[in-house]
Amino acid sequence: MTHTIESTHGASAQAWSKEVMKEYLNHNPFYNFMGADSNSLIQTNEELTKQAGDAITVQLRSKLTGNGITGAGTLKGNEEGLMFHTQKVEVDTLRHGVVLKGEMSEKRVAFNLRNQARDALVDWACEKMKFDIITALTDTSVGRDRSRYIYGATDANWDNTHATALAKVDTATDKLSTKLISVAKRKAVLSGERRVRPFQIKSKDGKYEEVFVLFAHPYAVRDLMEDVAFREVNTNSSVALADSVFVHGQKLKGMWDGVMIVECDDMPLLTGVGTAGSDVAHCVLAGAQAACVAWGKKTNYKEESDDYGHENGFAIDEIRGVEKLVFNGVDHGVVNVFVSSSED
DSSP states (O other): OOEEOSEETTEEHHHHHHHHHHHHHHTSTTGGGEESSTTSSEEEEOGGGSSOOSEEEEEEEOOOOOOOOOTTOOOTTOOOOOOEEEEEEEOEEEEEEEEEESHHHHHTOSSOHHHHHHHHHHHHHHHHHHHHHHHHHTOOSSSOOGGGEEETTOGGGOOSSHHHHHTTOOTTTOSOOHHHHHHHHHHHHHSSSSOOOOEEEEOTTSOEEEEEEEEEOHHHHHHHTTOHHHHHHHOOTTSOGGGOHHHHOOSEEEEETTEEEEEOTTSOEETTOSGGGOOEEEEEEEOTTSEEEEEEEEEEEEEEEETTTTEEEEEEEEEEEEEEOEETTEESSEEEEEEEOOOO
């Protein structure tokens, strides 16, 4: 006989589930870029937690392009229509669990195996969410358009065939640099019929600033930090040594031309696809509504006891989906940046 334990360490199952979800999201490197509004880099949606369905419809909003009316001109009849594109994000069940067999398992160690089981599931959920977001953002099977891709330092490397374009990425001239970041940003704000909207962040003084975020592989970040211009902008002699990004290794490496550079360990490294069989890192410059995370059911944490209390199982489950947002066949909020990135 198996039964569900109704309480865990003095906390109700519902409260424990909320704590697990909060903790695993807080540990996710993309958490600070997630939000419910359309100005968020990764838009979240929880509508399906309150209603039936296996997919949620996301409204993708384009930036207004009209000049407006000045002076005594008539606005009536000259308004600009809002442009939306809808995309369905499907959700599905996601579960994982661990089991402790026998009371002696807990007797043999000094630490609490129940807490370790919970922490292990939190770590797994965090990693799973991170990989799902990266997989979505770097999906080249949908949304591929010249206005959203840059292969190395020049747009001339573009080719309709993805593999052919990758083969043009050169080890000498196509490493991540301040110049290349500026090229990618200009592609975001100028290229194509529809521009990528920047992501909004709130500064310490309460003002909102518009920025883009570049998620980059560590090898690409290594090359960028050799760029003299980047070092000059992001290194200040008046800053204490312990506060320098060049010393303490924080994920946020600095800013360049309105682009926040964030190191992300698990961005794809494509081996042997560049010039002369060199490696190429897939980085992503992201703006508003780059991707969506939709929940059909929030994280649920459970414990079960079996074999008359001799065996204890621990599990988490949720219903969610993660997808890159694509507008009329073109990536809505990302520019894919491919740079030469050899191993150390």
